[in-house]
Amino acid sequence: MDLDVAQVRAFVRTAEELHFGRAAGALAISQQALSKRIARLESLLGAELFRRGGGVHLTEAGRRFLEPARQAVAAADAAVEAVTGTARPLRLDVWGHLYAPMRTLAQVAGRAGPAGDLVLGHGRDLPSVTAALLRGDIDAAFGRAHPPLPGGLTHRLVRLEPVDAVVGADHPLAAEPALRPEQLRGSVLWAPAEPARLDFLHRFADRFGIRDRAASVNLGLAHFLAEVAADPRRFSLIPADVPLPDVPGLRTVPLAEPTPLYAWSLLWRTGNTHPRLGLLSAALAEEARRSRWLEYDPTCDWLPEPPADGSDFAR
Incomplete structure (x- = not known):
C-alpha cells in the first residue's frame, strides 16, 4: 500500500x-x-x-x-x-517568565550551527507551547517537563538552576546572608502571573508553607522587581545567576537548606528529524557537563519532583 x-x-x-x-x-x-x-x-x-x-x-x-x-x-x-539542501530553520520557542531560556541558549547556540538557522518564538505559557509542538508549528521548546508529559512529546533535562529570594530593603529578612525557605512563611509570594499557573512557584509555596500569595501583571522584569521592592512583606524567586536590572532598594538573598532548583528541559515532538535538533541537544548536553548544570544533591537541594533513580541527571 x-x-x-x-x-x-x-x-x-x-x-x-x-x-x-x-x-x-x-x-x-x-x-x-x-x-x-x-x-x-x-x-x-x-x-x-x-x-x-x-x-x-x-x-x-x-x-x-x-x-x-x-x-x-x-x-x-x-x-x-x-x-x-534547503533545510528550513529550526523553530525554537524560548518562552519563560523570570526563568529565561535565552540565557541558556546563548551559551550553546554557536555550537548548534549558524545562528541564522534558528527562528525564535515566544509562547504565552507552557500549555500553549506544548500545543504548538504537537501541531508542528515549532520544533522544540524549553520548559519544566514534569509528569505526565503529553503523548507525542519527549524531553531532555539540560539545566538545574538554583534560585534566590528577592526582597525589598525594608523586608525583615533583607539583611540575612542566607535564608531557609521556611523562613519566608510570614511573607507574601509575589508572582508575575497567578501562582497557580506558575507550577514551580505554586509547588514551592505548598512545600514550604507560604500561605500568602499574590499576582502581578507581567510588564517586564524591572517593573516586577520594583513591585517586590515597594512592599516590605513581598518576596519572589529569581535564578541565582540572572543579571538583574538596577532597581532601588532591591536585595537578593541566597536560599539554602534546601536550595530550590528549577529544572529546564528541551522538549520536542517524538519523531522530529530536523538536523539542527540533534546538534542543539548535543550542545546542551556538552555544556551541562562542562558547567555542571545537572548537579543535584537531595540532602541539600529541592526539586518539586526529583526522579526516583536519579537517571535524568546523568543525561
Whole structure:
C-alpha cells in the first residue's frame, strides 16, 4: 500500500487542530480539498479516521494512525531537504517568565550551527507551547517537563538552576546572608502571573508553607522587581545567576537548606528529524557537563519532583 504524503499531511494537521477549517488554512488549501484528501486516505486504508458531527474527533483507528503518520510526514520532509539542501530553520520557542531560556541558549547556540538557522518564538505559557509542538508549528521548546508529559512529546533535562529570594530593603529578612525557605512563611509570594499557573512557584509555596500569595501583571522584569521592592512583606524567586536590572532598594538573598532548583528541559515532538535538533541537544548536553548544570544533591537541594533513580541527571 503506497500512501500519498499530501493526504497523510492533511490527516495529521486535522488531527492536531480537530477542526477542518483551521487545518485547511494552515495548509493553504481549501476545506473542500482537505476533505477530499482525507476521504481518499480513509478509502485507501479501509478505515474511518475521524468522527464527524458534534465536532471533529479521532476514531480509534485515527488515534493509532496519528503518531506513525507524523513520522511519515517528517521523514518525507527530511528526504526532500537531504536532496535539495534547503533545510528550513529550526523553530525554537524560548518562552519563560523570570526563568529565561535565552540565557541558556546563548551559551550553546554557536555550537548548534549558524545562528541564522534558528527562528525564535515566544509562547504565552507552557500549555500553549506544548500545543504548538504537537501541531508542528515549532520544533522544540524549553520548559519544566514534569509528569505526565503529553503523548507525542519527549524531553531532555539540560539545566538545574538554583534560585534566590528577592526582597525589598525594608523586608525583615533583607539583611540575612542566607535564608531557609521556611523562613519566608510570614511573607507574601509575589508572582508575575497567578501562582497557580506558575507550577514551580505554586509547588514551592505548598512545600514550604507560604500561605500568602499574590499576582502581578507581567510588564517586564524591572517593573516586577520594583513591585517586590515597594512592599516590605513581598518576596519572589529569581535564578541565582540572572543579571538583574538596577532597581532601588532591591536585595537578593541566597536560599539554602534546601536550595530550590528549577529544572529546564528541551522538549520536542517524538519523531522530529530536523538536523539542527540533534546538534542543539548535543550542545546542551556538552555544556551541562562542562558547567555542571545537572548537579543535584537531595540532602541539600529541592526539586518539586526529583526522579526516583536519579537517571535524568546523568543525561
